[in-house]
Amino acid sequence: MDFFIQQFINGITLGGVYALIALGYTMVYGIIQLINFAHGEFFAAGGYMGVIILSWLAGQGFMQTHPWLCLGLSLALTMGYCALLAMAVEKVAYKPLRHSSRLAVLLSALGMSIFLQNGLMLTQGVYDKAYPTELVSGAVMLGGVRVSVMQIIILGVTASLLFGLNALVFKTRIGKAMRATAQDKVMASLAGINSNRVISMTFAIGAGLAAAAGIMVGLYYGSVRYDMGFVPGIKAFAAAVLGGIGNITGAMIGGFIIGMVEIMAAAYVPHGGEYKDVFAFIILIAVLYFMPTGIMGENVDDTRV
Amino acid sequence: MRKWILCFAALALVLGGAIGCSSDEPTDEGGTAEQEAQPLKIGSLSPLTGPYAADGNDIANGVRAAISVVEEQGGIPGYSEIEFLPQDSACDPKQAVAAANKLVNEKVKGVVGAYCSSSTIPASEVIVAEAGIPMLTPASTNENVTERGLQNMWRVCGRDDDQAVVAVQFMQDFLDAKTLYIVDDKTTYSQGLADNVERLAKEQGLEVIEHDHVNQGDKDFSAVLTKIKDVQPDVFYMSLQNSSTGALMLIQADRMDIGADIVAQDAVYHPQLIEIAKDAANGVYLTFGYIDESTEAYKEFKEAYAEYGEPGAYSGYAYDSATVLLKAIEQAGSTDPQALREAILGMDFQGATKHISFKENGDSGSNYIIRQVQDGKFANYWNPATGETY
Numbered sequence: 092m093d094f095f096i097q098q099f100i101n102g103i104t105l106g107g108v109y110a111l112i113a114l115g116y117t118m119v120y121g122i123i124q125l126i127n128f129a130h131g132e133f134f135a136a137g138g139y140m141g142v143i144i145l146s147w148l149a150g151q152g153f154m155q156t157h158p159w160l161c162l163g164l165s166l167a168l169t170m171g172y173c174a175l176l177a178m179a180v181e182k183v184a185y186k187p188l189r190h191s192s193r194l195a196v197l198l199s200a201l202g203m204s205i206f207l208q209n210g211l212m213l214t215q216g217v218y219d220k221a222y223p224t225e226l227v228s229g230a231v232m233l234g235g236v237r238v239s240v241m242q243i244i245i246l247g248v249t250a251s252l253l254f255g256l257n258a259l260v261f262k263t264r265i266g267k268a269m270r271a272t273a274q275d276k277v278m279a280s281l282a283g284i285n286s287n288r289v290i291s292m293t294f295a296i297g298a299g300l301a302a303a304a305g306i307m308v309g310l311y312y313g314s315v316r317y318d319m320g321f322v323p324g325i326k327a328f329a330a331a332v333l334g335g336i337g338n339i340t341g342a343m344i345g346g347f348i349i350g351m352v353e354i355m356a357a358a359y360v361p362h363g364g365e366y367k368d369v370f371a372f373i374i375l376i377a378v379l380y381f382m383p384t385g386i387m388g389e390n391v392d393d394t395r396v
Numbered sequence: 397m398r399k400w401i402l403c404f405a406a407l408a409l410v411l412g413g414a415i416g417c418s419s420d421e422p423t424d425e426g427g428t429a430e431q432e433a434q435p436l437k438i439g440s441l442s443p444l445t446g447p448y449a450a451d452g453n454d455i456a457n458g459v460r461a462a463i464s465v466v467e468e469q470g471g472i473p474g475y476s477e478i479e480f481l482p483q484d485s486a487c488d489p490k491q492a493v494a495a496a497n498k499l500v501n502e503k504v505k506g507v508v509g510a511y512c513s514s515s516t517i518p519a520s521e522v523i524v525a526e527a528g529i530p531m532l533t534p535a536s537t538n539e540n541v542t543e544r545g546l547q548n549m550w551r552v553c554g555r556d557d558d559q560a561v562v563a564v565q566f567m568q569d570f571l572d573a574k575t576l577y578i579v580d581d582k583t584t585y586s587q588g589l590a591d592n593v594e595r596l597a598k599e600q601g602l603e604v605i606e607h608d609h610v611n612q613g614d615k616d617f618s619a620v621l622t623k624i625k626d627v628q629p630d631v632f633y634m635s636l637q638n639s640s641t642g643a644l645m646l647i648q649a650d651r652m653d654i655g656a657d658i659v660a661q662d663a664v665y666h667p668q669l670i671e672i673a674k675d676a677a678n679g680v681y682l683t684f685g686y687i688d689e690s691t692e693a694y695k696e697f698k699e700a701y702a703e704y705g706e707p708g709a710y711s712g713y714a715y716d717s718a719t720v721l722l723k724a725i726e727q728a729g730s731t732d733p734q735a736l737r738e739a740i741l742g743m744d745f746q747g748a749t750k751h752i753s754f755k756e757n758g759d760s761g762s763n764y765i766i767r768q769v770q771d772g773k774f775a776n777y778w779n780p781a782t783g784e785t786y
Contacts, residue, residue, distance in 0.1 A: 094626050101618035217449035219640045221672040230651065239651050312615050313647040314672045316640060318447065322613045357619030364620045365582065365609035 093235035098358040099351075104242045104311070106350025107249035111304035112327035113334065113342040114256065115297025121273045121337035122293045124193065128200040129180060130301060131324020132207035133173045137302025138315035139211060140169040142220045149223040158225075166248070169306050170299040177298030178291050180207075186287075204320075211317040219314040241311045252303055253343055256296070260339060269293060273337070326353075326371065333375050335385025344386055348374065436475040438463075438721060439499040440714070441492060441509030441519055442535075444484040447613060448638050450668055450708065452511055455534055456482040457704040458714025459508050462722065465700045472726050485519065487512040487583075487637075496522040500529065505731040506721040507531045508714055512637070513538030514584035524549045528733040530740065532721055534713035537662065538588050542758040548737055550754060552717045552747075553662070553710070554685050554762030556585070560592035562764040562780045563633065563659055563683050568600055570766075570778055570785075571657050573630035578607040579620060579645075580635035589661060590635040605629050612637060617645050618652070625654040632656040639666035639709075643673040650676035657681065662764075665709040670772050677769045681777065686765045687712060687749050697748035716747035 112134050119127045144165040148154045154161050184203045188196045230239040260266040271279040272289045280286045308323070309315045330349045334341025349371050356363040356370035363370070378386060440459050443452035463478045471477065481502055483495035492515035499507055500523060507523050509531065510516040516536040523531045530548040533541060537556045542549055567573040576597050580590035587609070594604050605627050608620055624632055632654065636642050642664035649658065650673075660682045670677045688694065697715050701707050724739035725731060744753045754760050766778035776786040 094622065097622050098619060101616075101622060105616050105618070212445065212449075217445065217453060219450070219643065219668060219672050221674070224647070224674070228651075230653075237652060241651075308615065312644050313674075313676075314640065314643060316447070319615070323615075353616075354619045358623060361606075362609060364579070364617075365611070367619070368611060 094358075096236045098354055100236065100238055100242060102351035102354035103347060104245050104350075105354060106347035107245055108304045108308055108346075109323065109327045109330045109350050110343045110346025111249055111252060111300045111307075112323055113330040113346045114339060115301045116328050116331040117334070117336055117339060117342035118269075118293050118297045120331070121339075122269065122290055123185075123189070123276075125185065125196050125200065126328070127185075127294075127297075128197070128324075129184075129203035129207055130297065131320030131327070132204055132211070133177055133298040133320075134301040134305045134308075134323060135211060135315070135317065135320035136176060136207065137169050137173045137298075137305025138309040138319060139215055139220065139305075139317075140172050140302065141165050141306030141309050142222050142315055144168055145223050149225075154223060154225065162244075166303060166306055170302045173298040173302035173305075174295035177294040181291060181294045186290075208318060208320065215317060217317065219316045221314050222309045224310065224313050245307045245311060248303060248307060252300060256300070256339065259296070265289070265292060326368075329372065329375050333378055333385055335382075335388030338385070338387040341385055341387030433474065433476040435477045435479040436472055436725065437479045437481060437502060437504045438718070439481040439483055439502065439504040439507045439509075440718075441483050441485040441495055441499070441507060441515065442511045442714075443487040443515075444482065446486045446488075447640065448487045448511060450640070450666065451535065451638060451663075451710055452484070452487075454666075454704075454708030454711040455509065455511060455714040457701065458534065458707075458711040459718040461697065461700040461704065461711075462715045462718035465696065465719075466722050472722060474729075478722070483509075485510045485512070485515045487515055489514055489518045492516075492519040493522055495519070499523065500527045504529060505725060506736070508534060508717045508721065511535045511710070512583060512585060513541055513588070516541050517544075517584075520546060520549050530721065530724070530733065530736050532717035534717045535663075535710040536585070538584050546758070548733055548740075548758075550717075550720070550740060550758045550760070552713045552720065552749070552752070552760055554764055555759060556589045557592055558762035559661060559683050559764050560589060560596055562766065563593055563661065564596040564600055564602070565780050566681065566683075566766045566778055567597070567631050567633075567659060568602065569783055571631060571659075573602060573657070575603045575605055575627075575629040576631050576633060577605050577624050577627065577629040577656065578633045578635065579624075580607075580609055581612050581614075581637055581641060582609050583612065583637045585663065586635045586637045590633065593633055593635070610641075612641070614641075615644055617648050621645070621649050621652050621654055624649075624656060625652055629656050632658050634658055634660045634664070636660065637663050639664050639669040640672065643669050643677070646673040646676045646680060659683075662709060665767070665774065667706045667708065670769060670774075674772070678771070680769045682767050682769075682774070683764045684709070684767050684774075685713075685749060686763045686776070691746055691748075693746045694748045712749040716749050716752060719747060720752060 115130045148161045184199045188199055230237050268284045268289050272286050276286050330345035331342045334345030352371050352374050353367045356367040440456050442455040463480055485492035485495050492510055496519040510519050513536040516533050520531050523529050524546045532550040534552050539555055539557050542551050578590050580586040594607050597604055658680045662684045665682050665684045724736050728735040728739040741754055767774045768777035778785050
């Protein structure tokens with residue numbers, strides 16, 4: 092039983108990371124029907140910005156005296172940075188193509204992904220960068236189950252960001268504007284909503300969440316690398332599709348499912364570590380076979396952003 | 397007006413092309429009447445991008461260091477300079493073959509590489525088997541690299557079957573292990589080595605609880621590590637293609653406190669492993685070739701390599717590979733494959749990493765020992781020849 096609970100905790104930690112990244116895919120898709128292939132790179136950029144800020148703070152000695160303040164500060168700065176980066180990417184690579192074919196924007200997104208990844212490689216180097224992990228050592232024993240402090244931080248930050256996003260989308264004016272734009276861009280702009288600004292905001296929020304995931308992953312696994320965005324990006328995209336692309340709650344559920352399936356396959360299936368991705372995608376295919384719009388894909392009109 | 401400009405541009409292009417061609421011609425026809433000194437081209441194949449870029453750049457830098465030493469001593473007679481063409485093999489067989497074809501077209505006289513055995517084998521089919529150009533691998537330890545009867549395929553590092561023997565011997569004689577859990581990441585190298593260890597361990601009466609696999613590019617190993625913690629093996633044999641995956645696994649194993657001795661191998665050996673895993677790396681054992689750091693040759697290498705930072709796992713082997721190649725070209729006085737083969741077979745000198753001499757099949761012998769990470773450093777730990785700790 093302890094073994095199962097331990098694996099369950101591993102699963103929700105990983106799932107939380109996928110959920111945070113998946114939200115960016117689903118929000119952007121919801122609002123302009125674009126699969127933003129560059130989204131994984133915001134996650135990587137967040138990981139790098141986090142290591143730069145945290146290493147500097149550790150060098151100044153703040154990390155040792157005020158660890159939680161440092162964590163909060165780096166999280167806020169990193170999310171802000173990636174939000175600005177995403178808005179810039181949208182202006183440069185997607186906005187000029189908004190009225191051309193969807194394929195053009197998709198290719199532009201692929202190009203942006205390669206550009207950003209290579210940019211990271213050229214500016215930050217090909218070697219892994221180590222996170223200062225002093226902050227997050229230690230673990231709590233709950234019976235026979237070992238929960239590391241970092242897992243608790245990931246779950247806490249993920250949960251608060253998810254609740255925060257829900258509140259933003261469903262309780263605020265900008266959230267209402269986003270939902271309106273998602274439903275009908277022309278009609279929303281006739282009603283006085285600045286759709287350019289709303290699209291920009293959507294990119295910013297999605298990238299901010301991915302950046303938070305990047306910093307969590309860096310702290311949890313101890314290092315970042317320039318190409319770290321690719322694999323989690325694909326998995327998170329699968330999570331968004333699984334949940335019903337365009338649907339926020341769906342992306343969260345999809346993220347947790349993919350994370351959990353991966354861990355459980357590795358834990359219980361013989362040689363599962365080798366095939367865990369296969370299981371994640373089998374689940375995806377099976378769900379799409381019976382529910383082509385994804386798990387939460389039905390109520391597209393009300394809640395998609 | 398615009399027409400005029402266009403005309404001029406077209407004219408300039410034609411003229412430029414013609415001039416370019418005419419000036420190229422004499423140098424293309426090497427070794428004509430004037431015997432004009434040309435550059436000597438040598439190439440390298442290693443992953444300069446992608447997950448193995450760290451080791452790949454170490455290899456390219458090792459070759460650069462060897463070239464700089466030879467250039468400083470006056471270069472190679474008959475050549476104006478040594479031109480180095482580093483190619484990116486990306487640890488991808490397809491790209492490795494494309495890069496190999498490029499090197500052949502560039503008419504290089506020798507190649508150092510590749511890194512991943514899965515790239516070295518197909519690339520050598522192009523470079524060695526088809527074009528007859530000598531190729532020296534500084535890092536590919538899979539047996540098949542030199543077991544295919546190629547005449548000019550050389551290996552400066554050790555072999556996996558020898559490496560596995562030392563690993564299993566250490567587990568049994570020194571760690572007194574009864575049970576073993578193996579994890580590899582499914583590359584020709586890591587899985588080949590893990591299979592060797594599994595086979596030998598079973599022959600020696602060790603119980604292999606499970607031989608699991610993970611994917612390259614994974615970051616999360618919590619599931620498989622929780623499994624290991626659950627079954628409590630004496631030894632966890634971690635067979636991975638590179639140090640960055642190794643560091644990730646060590647950090648997570650440390651956090652989980654899995655409680656088994658960890659044995660790894662040469663591909664995980666890199667300063668990066670300790671830099672990233674920090675305290676989590678302490679106590680880990682690795683099989684790696686014995687390098688006598690007190691020799692003159694090693695000191696010369698260290699000095700020449702200084703501008704690229706600390707030597708990585710394969711920097712020294714790449715340096716020695718390039719040194720062998722350049723020495724052979726100088727001694728043979730030609731770049732004829734047969735003459736080069738004879739010159740390389742006749743090598744007998746102290747290199748930076750080992751005493752260099754080759755067998756008929758292209759191997760240069762293995763000298764694996766066990767190293768351990770102690771206080772943030774790789775230290776010589778156990779000598780399989782004597783069965784004693786250093």
